[in-house]
Amino acid sequence: MASKQMLHMNQGQEETSYARNSSAQSVEQNKMKPLIEAAILDLCSRSSTMLPTRMVIADLGCSSGPNALTLVSIAVQAIHSHYLQFVQPPPEVWVLLNDLPHNDFNTVVQSLVTLHKGNDPVVVTGVAPGLFYERLFTSGSLHLVCSSNSLHWLSKAPGVLTSNKIPAYDIDEHARLERLPIVFEAYEQQFRKDFTLFLKLRAKEQVPGGRMVISLPGRRSDQLASELCH
Template sequence: MMHMNQGQGETSYAVNSSHQNAKQERLKPLIEAAIIDLCSNNDNLSHGKVVIADLGCSSGPNALVLVSTAVKAIHGHFLRLQQSPPEVCVLLNDLPDNDFNMVVKSLVTLRRSHEPVVTVGITPGSFYERLFMSGSLHLMCSSYCLHWLSKSPEVLIRNRIPAYDIDGDARLERLLVVHEAYAQQFRSDFTNFLDLRAKELVSGGRLVVSLLGRTIASKSSHIWEGIVIPLSIMVSEGVIDKDKFHSFYLPMYGPSNDELREIIQAEGSFSIMAMQVHGLITGTDSAVINPSRYMKMIRAVFEQLVVQHFGDVMDEVVRTGEQHFSLDGRLHDLTANGTMLVVSLTKS
């Protein structure tokens, strides 16, 4: 099972996802530009109807941000032209264990707050599988999701190579092997993702996504370290079994922008309209991020995976992480090699 912490409690994703919300702001201008491009080309609109989807919508206040941006852009474009806007269908997708109860309530509000017609729907399932009918969507977007893989690299699991070895020397020695295994899994998954979306989009349809990445020079597993560092400390303190830790594989990978560009070009279904690279912690984030807030975010994202593998240890993980990242410079060092990649694509 894979899902963010459900509900609206203190440890929920809904309460602890302001960082992800800030990153959604990076997508808004690209979504608005994609909508203007689509609406300006009448061949891309089918009989006055527009269908948009958010892949990996999660739950809480972030679930409707991207599709709401698209709907407002559509209505604003036709209002400026003094024309009647098209009917809009909004579809939200995430894995079946996502907290869709909150999402449904939000969708009802979205549907009632717009004129003319905005219809809504939910499509549960993995975005590494077909989700929609062929040639049925005009715009798809996804924020902070595609660094999640369909699975952890089987070559590491089969050969019992830890993704993050407790021993620092062994970890350094295996770094390139681990990196390459994850890079290959990402290449396979993202290529598959593009192929599936190309089947579902209309000709000239748009795809706007963001994901966690890394600097070109880095081979670090920084994308996991917010959770694996506290866990590794707990191993050294005897709280968690070493073998249990070494069999913990997170299905996540952050590519460089060059990797992402090469995969898109090799797959061949899309043209790159824009690609942006942003720092992981910048602006208001850098001013307010602290170990306590950071570990609450980590808990909201990773708790289900940790509990499934290690049992009820998350309170101790949070305490350990807060203590570790309170030391000068450690939280900055953790995020220094991370990036946010934002890409706008047009179906060729």
């Protein structure tokens, strides 16, 4: 569950930091590369008669460490590669990274300078702390929204469980199995609610024809032991 007040991945560069313990997530991010490249190509070619002079790209739930920059770097590189084929200059790019306010943005900001290499394309960067279940950006401003390994974080525990003091995972196996259908149903409903809200908010913030590339972990069946997929 995501709360504005306190939650964050382990900060810094220590042994237990997210920066040093996110290689599994990095594998999933790299699977998104062709999708991000296709989205950029689509955005660029759709406006080929009227090439965009500016593009805004955001990663929602960026965390900190190397993964924070992976998706936006792929997008910037794809813009660069696409425009190398044209005489026109590439659009200026504005990269915005979002996470909860207690995320390690100090580390993120220091690494953002690596995106400013050279002036082609011009890349301007910033952070947008806040919940992605609220408005984060101005209307009609985003061309590409990316997110990896984050959207399974719900806005809150399902009310029907908290009000009845039902834990997500009961240590007592009998109670756990008995309540499993209720727990699944409650989390599924909460996810549906949160994800719908997320899409509505981003729809307001994206330019017409803007693109979104997101990946999140889930299970294909209600068996607890079933394999995770993205």
